[in-house]
Amino acid sequence: MIELHYWPTPNGHKVSIFLEEAGLPYKIVPVALGRGDQFKPDFHAISPNNRIPAIIDKHPADGGEPISVFESGAILVYLAAKTGRFMPRDTRGWVQVMEWLCWQVSELGPMLGQNHHFAHSAPERLPYAIDRYLKETARLYAVINKRLAHHEFLAGDYSIADMACYPWIVPHGRQGQNLDSFPHLKRWFEDIRSRSAVVRAYKNGKAITAAHAKDDARTASTTAESVPSS
Numbered sequence: 631m632i633e634l635h636y637w638p639t640p641n642g643h644k645v646s647i648f649l650e651e652a653g654l655p656y657k658i659v660p661v662a663l664g665r666g667d668q669f670k671p672d673f674h675a676i677s678p679n680n681r682i683p684a685i686i687d688k689h690p691a692d693g694g695e696p697i698s699v700f701e702s703g704a705i706l707v708y709l710a711a712k713t714g715r716f717m718p719r720d721t722r723g724w725v726q727v728m729e730w731l732c733w734q735v736s737e738l739g740p741m742l743g744q745n746h747h748f749a750h751s752a753p754e755r756l757p758y759a760i761d762r763y764l765k766e767t768a769r770l771y772a773v774i775n776k777r778l779a780h781h782e783f784l785a786g787d788y789s790i791a792d793m794a795c796y797p798w799i800v801p802h803g804r805q806g807q808n809l810d811s812f813p814h815l816k817r818w819f820e821d822i823r824s825r826s827a828v829v830r831a832y833k834n835g836k837a838i839t840a841a842h843a844k845d846d847a848r849t850a851s852t853t854a855e856s857v858p859s860s
Contacts (some may be wrong), residue, residue: 636683638835640797722818730791778814
């Protein structure tokens, strides 16, 4: 059993997609970022950077004590090794997957994250920053598009590299990107979006956010009712 501590963000979806694809039994432990759950001591114990996702493998391959893993890229590599799936065993194939996985965690995720922040969350609009990360996002999309012009998936067969990159392309509209400008990327995106495991992963994420929204609304209502009227 895998205990998945996550919230349905791009990094969180990477791992839930893998678990659904591999058919591994898992239990979701929501880490509500808006409530600050990522800073709770129990979560910090398995994710010292206070970032989701993290997992606890209750039954590791060595038969020993449970193993906790933090950082989405490390989790994907760990799960691929555990299951023997979505990661080539030959040296050349392994290298290609690791190249694109490392590219995602060092380039695609951080740069698109800055795009989101400055375009939608920053307390002050900074045109230079918005323009910088918009252009960098387009450049990175072009990198994927060029790769996919001659490959069905990023590293040969469908792999953890695709699972890592796909969730960051999902909010392409918020990133100021039109997939029609990247036809090979668009083809790849549509292929992955239609996979049943991916559909299930995103459905589970929506259910979690909906449940927490109801809890928050119920708490707000209860609090309001408990405040005496003047």
